[in-house]
Amino acid sequence: MDHAPETLVLPTLPDVVRIGPNDAVAVALRALEAGERIDVAGAALTVAEPIARGHKVAVRSIRAGAPVHRYGWPIGTATRDIGVGDHVHSHNLVTNLRAEEPYDYAPIAPRPQRAPGDWRFRGYRRADGSVGTRNEIWVIPTVGCVARTAERVAQRAAARHREQVDDVVAFPHPLGCSQLGDDLDGTARLLAALASSPNAGGVLLMGLGCEENQLAALLERVPQGRRDRIRTVGAQMSVDEYDAAAQAIDELVAIAAQDQREEVGLAALRVGLKCGGSDGLSGLTANPLIGRIADMVTAAGGQAILTEIPEIFGAERLLMQRAANRQVFDDLVALVNRFKRYFIDHGEPISENPSPGNVAGGITTLEEKSLGAVQKGGHAPLMDVLGYGERLRRPGLSLLEAPGNDAVSTTALAAAGATITLFSTGRGTPLGSPVPTLKLATNHELAARKPAWIDFDAARVLDDGLDAAAEALMTRICAIASGESARNERNGERDIAIWKRGVTL
Known part of the structure; x- marks a missing residue:
């Protein structure tokens, strides 16, 4: 087919x-x-x-x-x-999965896209033309040595500026030093991309001073147009790092407090597409529903980002058929085979996925999991393939390099530019990311049992049909994009995880 x-x-x-x-x-x-x-x-x-x-x-x-x-x-x-x-x-x-293999370029005519409807949300327009769903101050440490310091800085500032910006949040992590080459480059690229997020009205980059991931070099990776919203503090160079950080955040808040929400269409939305804790119903309810939302957003001129490369193994040809041109196809083939080689080089089978929770939920092979997972990408043409830590470049559907790990992949989506992420789950998870991370339950039982985690019951697809469920979900998305809190935000689940691929010194 x-x-x-x-x-x-x-x-x-x-x-x-x-x-x-x-x-x-x-x-x-x-x-x-x-x-x-x-x-x-x-x-x-x-x-x-x-x-x-x-x-x-x-x-x-x-x-x-x-x-x-x-x-x-x-x-x-x-x-x-x-x-x-x-x-x-x-x-x-x-499973029938094999290691690296050749693929034929055999594009198919794109499926006609439905009119997306006149959906609107109220977001923050940035100088580069992007639109954020939040206006927050982010504190991003360059290195794990100041991770806890960054958290304390953000907590104090959040209390001080509660009414002026949406929030002040720190994103601690353990990396930034004792890394080499591509591994260090990946960390720096990811953090610089996060610092460029439209959801950040201002960013404090907080370093120690002696780390490999130097503040000055990290700042150089941030686009020039975003740097007026960034401040830096080096703890070793400051008499009092807390006082220096407080002053820097006060400056950023003074700028960000001038920002106001304005009404925009779906062309301004950047939606991340994610699944985790999948079950046998994921490919029947939540993932096709997310795919319908992705189609609505991209048809309107917006952007959708699919990731989790190991979870397209066995279904990659569906995406290859939809490559917008030969270059996108070649980039996708290279990414899939590179990721398979990553498994092989570490002595692991490429079919090790699904997880024990997936198996308990009814998923047997990685092909089955992947065929359900790629439905999150809808039916739009694939317009671009992004490397880990790269940012969105063009409208439409993009595929982003990242593993299936929930924390790593949701972080990569936010760094790529997603301003809201749709996350389907059949088993449930409280995990969040730097941006609103909406959890869609694949079944009624989970939605009823974990209401504090779940933002939308996608099993209504089987009750009401895909069209009605998509209308209801888009209403919810626009409300959250306009400022209503997602469950992960209410629960304080705002974390990042960086993909570490090299040696540690």
Whole structure:
């Protein structure tokens, strides 16, 4: 098939859902008992054994050695004969993933994009033309040695300037020294990109003085047009680093306090696309819903960023088909094979993912996880491929180099320029990032059980249909982009993690 399918729009909630008409499996929307008779696309079958919600049931016989299809694509190979009604999972299905491989440039015509609608939000317009969803002062340490100092500086300043800016937040991390070469470069590039975020009305870069990641060199990486909103403090060079930092933040607040929200359209939105703690329903509810939002934003001229490169293995051809041109295709091929080599060079199989939580939720192979995960990118053409720590360059959908790790990838999205991130989850997580990080539950049970974590119940896709759910989610996105707090912000979950790839001295 040419395109990843959208979630089925069902008038009533069935027992199971099968996406592709030729799929050998369907996904249980509730726990199924052995001996139950269930309906699959108008045909009845008997469940052979207990099957948990989110897990797969065979809807036709599968011979040992045959490919098993879900979403219309193979998700692995049967290791033994599988009968109708059997549970299909790790005990009878294995991955087909291989190491580096050649890919053919075979672009397909882009799917016509729907009119996005006249959605608006109130954001902060920056001098470079970008629009932030927040007007905060960020304190970014160059090195882990002053991480706690930066936290204390931010806490004191937040209390002092509570009514003048949206917040004062520090982003501590343990790196910035004892690093070499590309590893140090990656840390510096990431921090400089974060300092350029539209959500930061001002940034204090706080260094120690003797670290590898020197303040002056870091500042040089920040675009010239952003430097009037940046101050620096070196702790070793200051008589009192707390006093120096307080004065610097007071200056930044005086500037940022002049900023006012103004109404803008979706063309001004930069949305990060992320999943974590996925389950068997992720590819049926939350991820296709995020994909619809990505399509709405990019159709309006806005920007969407997909990442987690190991979680496109097995589904990368879907993105390659959508490459806007040969250069984007070549960049994507190079990135995928480079990431596979990264695994191989460390003696790890490229198919080690899914995680134990994913497996418990019904995901069996990395191909299956990836086919669900790439649906967050919708159907828009892929316009650009970004390296780790690089910033958005053009409108539309971009793919960003970063691992699947939730903290590392959400940080990379914020550094690339995302001003809000949509994060689907079937298991739940409180994790946040520097920008509002909206959690979308893949199932009703999680949304009901963890309301303090979840911003939106994406399982309503199966109740109300994709269109209605997208309208409701976009309403929520615009409200949060206009200043309403996301759950991660209410809970104080605002962290960064930097991808460390080299030796430590």
